[in-house]
Amino acid sequence: MDLRYFDVVDATWPPYAITRTGPWLIREGRGGGKRVSAASAADIAKANDIPQAIEAMRALGQQNLFMLRPVDNELDQALADRGYEIVDPVHIYTCDPTQVGAGDIPAVTCFETETPLAIMQEIWAEGGIGPNRLAVMARAKGPKTYLLGRTQDRAAGTALVAIHDGVAMLHALEVLETFRGKGLGRYLMRAAARWAARHGAAELALLVTRKNAPANALYASLGMSVVGSYHYRIKENAE
Template identity: 75%
Template sequence: MDNRYFDVVDATWPPYAITHAGPWLIREGRGGGKRVSAASATGPVTQADIPQALDAMHAIGQGQLFMLRPDDTALDQMLETQGYEVIDPVHVYSGDPVVIGAGEIPRVTTFESETPLAIMQEIWAEGGIGPDRLAVMARAQGPKTYLLGRTNDRAAGVAYVAMHDGVAMLHALEVLEKFRGNGLGRHLMRAAGRWAAAQGARELTLLVTRRNVPANALYSSLGMQVVGDYHYRIKDSA
């Protein structure tokens, strides 16, 4: 897997702060979820280096959470021996924005906004995406857009897309539960592809947990390919 995708993640879904402690990159999430709260290694580490990461995470009030990338096999094994459990294995998908954006989007089905409208915030809130994650979106500095999707004459879906170094990444795609299965997620993906193509993006990418079977099926059906994987390891602080 090309590690540049992790740079895109940190730029389009940015932590509150990033600091370095020895061989560790420490993300301060401020409630924004695992992506912005996990520590990761910046190079080879040993067992003796792990307490430095733990101290840095403790200092900012965060739990013991590590992001393990494909190059982190040795660290992954060390953490396993110390009782850290795997959580949320993730697929990284990539596709051609033009291909993803192809196909019909019915009239008045998707809309772009420069800011998250109140109705968007309500839909995200129903899906568990609250103010802390909205703050993550607001921190992104590159081109970005907020997408609203409508079906059955009402607002029912949302997504957020941002750009970094020629790569667009979609986050926080959410369709209200009672409106799932009618194609709105596909229309939002097509809208994201069209926005990304208009920005000159060479790729549209996204992250999804492996266990989210419907989402994985949707992205594959749009011609997207898995280009990498990662997972987290966590230990109860107790």
């Protein structure tokens, strides 16, 4: 798979800081979730000093958490041998934004904002996306927009889209549970794709856990393709 997607993730859903420590990239997440808190191999051939990464994460007060790409097979096995368990396998989807954006969007359904409105923050909060993840969104550089989705005369969905290196990546798509299954997620995806195309992105990409069956079904139905994957390994008890 094309490893540049991982650079896009770091740019559009950025940790508070990324530090190079020997052969490792150490992410400081400050409560923003696994994506911004996991250590990963900066040098595939030399990422064998696992205690060095553990010490760096311990210094930040973070869990022993590693992100494994398809090229990290030896590291993946080494962590498994140390008792690290797989958690949250993730699919990377991508598509031509003009393809996804071609469908209809009913009037007064999707809106773009430069900053997240209070109602958007409330929708995210109901989905478990709180202030620490909002801080991640605020750190995203380059072109970006927040999307607000409406259905049945009320705000019911939201998402973030940001561009890096020609790839627009959608994050934090959330629709209130009461309004799911009514097409709003599809309309937000179309709005994201149209914004991406207007801003020169050649691709629209996103990340979703494999176990999220409804989301995977939506993205497949839009013609998006899985182009890669990754997973985490975690050890609850400190080494």
